[in-house]
Amino acid sequence: MTQQSTSLAVGAALPTVMRTITQQKIDAYALASGDGNPLHTDPAFAANTQFGGTIAHGMLLLGYVSEMMTAAFGEDWLTGGRLKVRFRATARPGDTLTSAGTVTSVEGGKTVCAIECRNESGEVLVSGQAEVSRS
Structure with a gap:
């Protein structure tokens, strides 16, 4: 998925991405990243935390x-x-997430969203800013 850069104007919406979180996806990410924290991978352990799962x-x-x-x-x-982001809330198995964005500035070869x-x-689970330097 390495297509050519799109030239987007200020105010343009980015393409949204929707994904549903499953325990299987969390476990696969834990394996790939090496982060096997039981808060992510052990439902019995996580049930007894502030998150309840x-x-x-x-x-x-x-x-x-x-x-x-x-x-x-x-x-x-x-x-x-x-x-550059802030994590504001947690995502749990069964949640359907939508990533979205808007171009806020285009200047000097840099696009900010x-x-x-x-x-x-x-x-809102994650919010922040993305910057892209165009080649």
């Missing part, structure tokens, strides 16, 4: 944001992209 890794959510940015900017995102990831209830 397993939660997705924050970086898994950022993977969906990066997928959106790659769809919008292709190779430019992969070689010159940056994220406001980005967020929400659950199906509209709760």
Whole structure:
């Protein structure tokens, strides 16, 4: 998925990415990342925490944001992209997440976007800014 960079104007919406979180996806991410924290991978352990069950890794959510940015900017995102975000809430198995964004500035070879990831209830889980330097 390394298409050509899209030239988007200020105010343009980025392509949305929708994904449903499953325990299977969380477990696969834990294996790939080496982060086997039982808060993510052990439902019995996680049930006795403040979260009441397993939660997705924050970086898994950022993977969906990066997928959106790659769809919008292709190779430019992969070689010159940056994220600055805040994690605001947790994602749980069964949540359907939507990553969305809007171009906020285009100047001097750099595009800046406001980005967020929400659950199906509209709760913001991740918000922040993405920057892409065009080659």
